[in-house]
Amino acid sequence: MLPSPCTLSEARRSRRGNPSKSALRQAQGERGVAAVNEYKKCCTEAEHPATLAFVASNVHRAIVVEKRLCAADIFVFTLALDPPAPLAFRPGQFISVRVGEEPNGSAILRSYSLASSPGRSEIQLLVKRVEAGSGSAWFMNLAVGETVTFTGPMGFFVLDLQHPGDIVFAATGVGIAPVLPMLDEALGRNESGRIVLYWGNRYQRDLFWQRELDARINNPRLQVRRFLSSDDPTWTGERGRITSAIAADLASLLQPTFYLVGNGGMIRDVKQELVARGVDRKRQIRNEVFFE
Numbered sequence: 580m581l582p583s584p585c586t587l588s589e590a591r592r593s594r595r596g597n598p599s600k601s602a603l604r605q606a607q608g609e610r611g612v613a614a615v616n617e618y619k620k621c622c623t624e625a626e627h628p629a630t631l632a633f634v635a636s637n638v639h640r641a642i643v644v645e646k647r648l649c650a651a652d653i654f655v656f657t658l659a660l661d662p663p664a665p666l667a668f669r670p671g672q673f674i675s676v677r678v679g680e681e682p683n684g685s686a687i688l689r690s691y692s693l694a695s696s697p698g699r700s701e702i703q704l705l706v707k708r709v710e711a712g713s714g715s716a717w718f719m720n721l722a723v724g725e726t727v728t729f730t731g732p733m734g735f736f737v738l739d740l741q742h743p744g745d746i747v748f749a750a751t752g753v754g755i756a757p758v759l760p761m762l763d764e765a766l767g768r769n770e771s772g773r774i775v776l777y778w779g780n781r782y783q784r785d786l787f788w789q790r791e792l793d794a795r796i797n798n799p800r801l802q803v804r805r806f807l808s809s810d811d812p813t814w815t816g817e818r819g820r821i822t823s824a825i826a827a828d829l830a831s832l833l834q835p836t837f838y839l840v841g842n843g844g845m846i847r848d849v850k851q852e853l854v855a856r857g858v859d860r861k862r863q864i865r866n867e868v869f870f871e
């Protein structure tokens with residue numbers, strides 16, 4: 580069994596919801612009273628009690644059935660659960676993958692958002708190669724037919740059960756991973772607000788999932804806006820950072836709920852801009868920081 584601290588630390592990072600009895604039992608079973616206290620402490624700083632997502636530290640195995648380069652330094656992995664069975668999760672959640680072992684035998688774990696929708700016995704992950712990163716290097720060496728061990732689902736970065744108005748996604752780079760299944764959940768709901776995606780990248784070569792995103796813009800509720808921050812003369816789309824675009828558009832949004840994911844710097848900046856303009860951080864902003 581893999582160690583469980585991710586369940587607790589991810590819960591603390593997300594700081595959402597009240598602890599469910601089963602989650603408490605799970606923490607109790609795994610790491611004793613100290614773990615329960617840690618879990619309670621993080622969860623009692625609750626901000627969004629309505630959407631506590633199911634988290635589990637069950638260990639799963641999956642076989643790599645496809646590995647495909649989809650943009651500069653980004654691979655999409657399709658993993659088939661072994662034995663075959665759909666993984667229960669909510670769009671936006673992530674898994675904790677065993678990417679190696681410390682010399683003392685303890686597992687090295689890295690978090691990856693589920694980039695596919697629930698209900699299938701195959702899942703997809705998007706993995707960006709990070710300079711000198713051990714987790715991404717492990718993925719780069721991973722071949723079709725090999726086995727991945729992971730725990731999950733984890734995290735509380737999921738859609739609210741209801742939205743009073745518009746939904747705004749702000750993602751940078753590979754932060755788009757959980758957004759596609761969240762978009763599909765949002766589009767499938769009986770809500771009438773607009774859904775706007777701001778996706779920021781540096782270069783054109785960083786872009787991917789163009790067909791997947793374009794296929795969804797037939798839905799009149801959805802607007803997809805791609806921004807490049809580099810000075811690329813061949814780019815005919817929008818330029819600059821998504822932070823300023825979101826701030827500029829705020830007045831046109833109706834009772835928006837924001838989902839921010841990816842680079843911690845972007846998330847900090849967008850939050851700061853929104854809060855300075857009167858957005859209620861606790862009620863209207865959700866976030867998932869991939870890295871600082």
Ligand SMILES: Cc1cc2nc3c(=O)[nH]c(=O)nc-3n(C[C@H](O)[C@H](O)[C@H](O)COP(=O)(O)OP(=O)(O)OC[C@H]3O[C@@H](n4cnc5c(N)ncnc54)[C@H](O)[C@@H]3O)c2cc1C
Pocket residue numbers: 673689690691692693704705706707708709710711712713714715716734752753756757867868869870871
């Ligand atoms: C909840 C959650 C979900 C995540 N989902 C994904 C995902 O879907 N896909 C994915 O590729 N990563 C995702 N990450 C990041 C992932 O867990 C690893 O941190 C990442 O793969 C780098 O791990 P590493 O061991 O290769 O590098 P590390 O040794 O952990 O990090 C090396 C350096 O790279 C920086 N870094 C990490 N990620 C990036 C990045 N994307 N771009 C630029 N610099 C980076 C780190 O801040 C650090 O300075 C997620 C992280 C969290 C917390």
